[in-house]
Amino acid sequence: MFRFINMRRCSAPYGVRQLAAAFPAEKPCLIEIRDLKISYGDTDALRGVNCSIDGGSVGLLGPNGAGKSTLLKALLGFVRVNSGTVSMFGMAMPKHALDVRRRLGYMPEREIVKPKESAVSFLTYCGCLSGMNRIDAMERAHEVLNYVGVDENRYRKMETYSTGMCQRVKFAQALIHDPQLLLLDEPTSGLDPEGRIEMLELIAELGRKRGITILLSTHLLPDVEHVCDRVIMISKGRIAVDGPIDELMIAREGCIEIRVRDNEKGFLDALVSRGFSWRRLQTGTINLTVPVSTPARAIFEIARNCGTQVRHFRAVHQSLEEVFINAISDRNGAEKSPGEQTAVEPELSTAN
Numbered sequence: 644m645f646r647f648i649n650m651r652r653c654s655a656p657y658g659v660r661q662l663a664a665a666f667p668a669e670k671p672c673l674i675e676i677r678d679l680k681i682s683y684g685d686t687d688a689l690r691g692v693n694c695s696i697d698g699g700s701v702g703l704l705g706p707n708g709a710g711k712s713t714l715l716k717a718l719l720g721f722v723r724v725n726s727g728t729v730s731m732f733g734m735a736m737p738k739h740a741l742d743v744r745r746r747l748g749y750m751p752e753r754e755i756v757k758p759k760e761s762a763v764s765f766l767t768y769c770g771c772l773s774g775m776n777r778i779d780a781m782e783r784a785h786e787v788l789n790y791v792g793v794d795e796n797r798y799r800k801m802e803t804y805s806t807g808m809c810q811r812v813k814f815a816q817a818l819i820h821d822p823q824l825l826l827l828d829e830p831t832s833g834l835d836p837e838g839r840i841e842m843l844e845l846i847a848e849l850g851r852k853r854g855i856t857i858l859l860s861t862h863l864l865p866d867v868e869h870v871c872d873r874v875i876m877i878s879k880g881r882i883a884v885d886g887p888i889d890e891l892m893i894a895r896e897g898c899i900e901i902r903v904r905d906n907e908k909g910f911l912d913a914l915v916s917r918g919f920s921w922r923r924l925q926t927g928t929i930n931l932t933v934p935v936s937t938p939a940r941a942i943f944e945i946a947r948n949c950g951t952q953v954r955h956f957r958a959v960h961q962s963l964e965e966v967f968i969n970a971i972s973d974r975n976g977a978e979k980s981p982g983e984q985t986a987v988e989p990e991l992s993t994a995n
Contacts (some may be wrong), residue, residue: 671733672697673824673856674718679727681713688713690880691727700850700857702867702888704967705877711860712752714877715826718858719749732823745773747824748817752832755813758802762793762812765801766819773820780819787815791845806833810842818849824856825849831866843869864963876967883970891966898959899931900924901942906951913945930959 674696681689689710703711716722717729720740729736731743757765763784770780788797791811796804801812810833817825830846831839847870850857859870867874867888874891876884884891903910911921911929918934931942939956946953961969 672730673732674858675728675730676714676717677728679714679717679729680725681717681722682725687880689717692877692880692882694875694882694885696856696858698856699873700847700859700871702871702874703858703860703877704862704864704867704874704963706862709877710880711862711877712828715749715828715858715860718826719744719747745820746822747826748820748822750813750817750825750827750830752828754809755816756801756804756809759800761799762788762797762801762804762815765812766815769816769819775820783819784815787818788812790818791815792841807835807838810834810838814842814845822855824858826858826860828860829862830859831861831863839866840869846870868963874963876970878967878971884966888963892960892963894958894960897933897935899933899939899942900955900957900959901929901931901953902927902955903946904952904954906949910946910949910951913949914942917941917945928955 672695674694676692676694679689679692680687692710692714703714705711713722717724718731718736720737720743724737731739732746734743736743756762760768763781766784766787767777767781770783771777773780775783785797791814793808793811793815796808801809804812810830814827814830817827825846827846831842834842843866846857846859849855850870857870859867861867871888873887874884875882907929914921914931918937920932922930924930933939933942942956943953
């Protein structure tokens with residue numbers, strides 16, 4: 644069974660007493676970014692990013708090339724910052740990078756497994772790097788492998804693993820030292836639909852039941868909707884949207900989902916004659932567009948006149964995809980010079 648480890652069992656330099664001296668007594672913000680700018684040559688990867696994260700499960704969403712991976716590397720102290728500041732657990736980066744990395748787990752997008760070693764051997768090695776003795780590290784390796792669903796295959800060489808199994812081992816190494824914060828870069832990449840759902844459920848459990856802060860970087864909208872309660876949308880190196888998902892997916896004005904008991908054709912014909920328009924969704928529900936200034940009670944009156952009853956009535960909410968498209972459209976319009984055409988933004992994936 645997966646459990647939190649007691650880090651007092653770990654030897655220096657990862658003991659609790661050593662960490663206590665490095666961190667302030669008051670609880671600092673986990674992640675604090677101010678006016679962060681990073682360039683690769685003439686290419687601006689991040690152009691003035693400002694955000695803070697202090698708990699919860701947060702999705703870092705954007706198309707490929709938007710700056711997501713660069714932002715994660717800045718949080719890890721892997722890239723040189725042109726200007727701005729990054730603070731993790733109240734400590735400035737990259738000055739305190741080593742101390743910060745001891746308190747977070749990182750699952751990179753690229754492969755990190757060692758082909759000629761078994762998963763148990765690899766994770767035991769990772770545990771030893773975190774300061775555990777070999778016996779504790781091996782015990783912890785088995786715990787996290789059980790948690791991520793790697794069975795007896797843990798004793799085989801990793802060169803024989805499928806992509807999905809390698810992803811699980813990568814996830815396990817991010818958990819080996821019981822981190823407070825997880826940085827996950829495309830964690831469901833290469834997984835089949837069943838494996839993807841299992842991975843997302845594991846991530847969601849860590850955030851909701853175990854209190855670990857999650858920063859999930861992805862271009863897959865459903866992954867963010869499945870796991871996160873907040874989303875940061877990044878486009879062309881800038882934050883386009885930042886807020887709770889429930890608040891961002893506001894009701895779309897004048898759009899209703901509706902189902903009626905019977906005489907659906909007569910009901911829809913009557914609606915059209917009154918200026919309504921409609922389309923049928925794959926679920927069979929009717930998506931109804933209501934004319935401006937028409938009260939909701941008019942729909943129920945039409946249903947009554949047609950001898951039917953409304954069985955389902957709900958406002959249609961914006962999807963995350965619509966929120967993102969609207970945000971980047973507004974930003975492109977604000978940044979556009981006279982006569983300049985708006986560039987086409989790469990699409991996010993809505994694959995389930």
